[in-house]
Amino acid sequence: MIYLDNNATTPTDPKVVEAMLPYFSNKFGNASSRHHAFGWEAEEAVDQARTQIAELIHVDPSELIFTSGATESNNLAIKGVFELYARKGNHIITVASEHKAVLDVCDALRLRGAEITVLPVNRQGLVDLDQVADTIRDDTILVSIMWANNETGVIQPMEELGLVCSEHGVLLMSDATQAVGKIPVDPKKMGVHLMSFSAHKMYGPKGIGALYICNHKPRVKVRSQIHGGGHEQGMRSGTLNVPGIVGFGKAATLAREQMSEEASRLQSYRTRLEHLVLNEVEEVLINGSEIHRLPHVSSLSFKHVEGEHLMMSFNQEIAVSSGSACTTASLDPSHVLTAMGMTETEANSTLRISFGRFNERREVDQVANAIQQGVLQLRAESPIWEMYKDGVDLSR
Numbered sequence: 001m002i003y004l005d006n007n008a009t010t011p012t013d014p015k016v017v018e019a020m021l022p023y024f025s026n027k028f029g030n031a032s033s034r035h036h037a038f039g040w041e042a043e044e045a046v047d048q049a050r051t052q053i054a055e056l057i058h059v060d061p062s063e064l065i066f067t068s069g070a071t072e073s074n075n076l077a078i079k080g081v082f083e084l085y086a087r088k089g090n091h092i093i094t095v096a097s098e099h100k101a102v103l104d105v106c107d108a109l110r111l112r113g114a115e116i117t118v119l120p121v122n123r124q125g126l127v128d129l130d131q132v133a134d135t136i137r138d139d140t141i142l143v144s145i146m147w148a149n150n151e152t153g154v155i156q157p158m159e160e161l162g163l164v165c166s167e168h169g170v171l172l173m174s175d176a177t178q179a180v181g182k183i184p185v186d187p188k189k190m191g192v193h194l195m196s197f198s199a200h201k202m203y204g205p206k207g208i209g210a211l212y213i214c215n216h217k218p219r220v221k222v223r224s225q226i227h228g229g230g231h232e233q234g235m236r237s238g239t240l241n242v243p244g245i246v247g248f249g250k251a252a253t254l255a256r257e258q259m260s261e262e263a264s265r266l267q268s269y270r271t272r273l274e275h276l277v278l279n280e281v282e283e284v285l286i287n288g289s290e291i292h293r294l295p296h297v298s299s300l301s302f303k304h305v306e307g308e309h310l311m312m313s314f315n316q317e318i319a320v321s322s323g324s325a326c327t328t329a330s331l332d333p334s335h336v337l338t339a340m341g342m343t344e345t346e347a348n349s350t351l352r353i354s355f356g357r358f359n360e361r362r363e364v365d366q367v368a369n370a371i372q373q374g375v376l377q378l379r380a381e382s383p384i385w386e387m388y389k390d391g392v393d394l395s396r
């Protein structure tokens, strides 16, 4: 089986597993146990991991709050700002192509009196900077825009967004779950004040993530969402997931060491895949900006081919994602692709291929071949494709 769904989750790097193992067995202490060596040992491991992660994104270790993952980090950031900055206002700006872990949080806050502006993206998947600037009001407390999109890999202009937000004195939060460990991410340099990310997208374990909160120029604060023992500077109570944190730290170090080599290797796979597919198959579209895009992600739409059917044609031998979200009975087209102006049919004809550390070059040709065979076969069986080729206007 070829795994090309690394944006959904990455396998845990064996070196990460190795680093974690002692913290399940003989080094099992609670990092908050201040009175014996078991606790000190765990605390030291947490401190080291925090430093490793801070080094990857060029922040101070004290600016990182450990959470259970990016979903929780987004909740803490957005709800935490909404509650703490209520005196300044209740207006939050976000974007239609955000992950549900941002959009649904904003929806939940709407019920609590927040005013939410959801900005559109263009066909390339990019926000319009002028529109962001024009939308900021006196009562705007937060702009939340993701660093890189999980479905298309499109990278937003974070530096420019940072400038717009600081000119207007508004906090900028970014869901950088798909960017951290894959491309250089430096929230301080970009003027990003809060940033969420997750270990399981960067070859670390599931169930551990972090929120970066800028604590110097400006000193940003959020209201805690989980109360208890006052862990993580009172911002996120609960016994620390020491093995998870150790794994997250190791994953950050590996990412720092390997990022540039890995990015160019995976980009060469992506380029080859797109080249082979576009050469061999007619009517294929690359979705999203081809310039501002993560190096390892390819979102492709095949005219008049259902992405789900194409995936089935792979006979469980290739794992990718389609442009539809499977709910119980229906296939909802991806909100990211429709936000970019694609029709529901176009969105449903999409495959997302995301390469990762453990892919090999030979797999690229196998996948390109499987896509080519699958599309040809599905189109050969499709009356709609036949009508389309005969020049019948299918939009009527």
Ligand code: PMP
Binding pocket: 007, 008, 068, 069, 070, 071, 072, 099, 101, 146, 148, 149, 150, 175, 177, 178, 197, 198, 199, 209
């Ligand atoms: N944001 C983005 C952009 C994501 O891709 C994901 C994972 N699909 C999340 C947030 C949620 O992350 P987690 O699984 O760590 O909660």
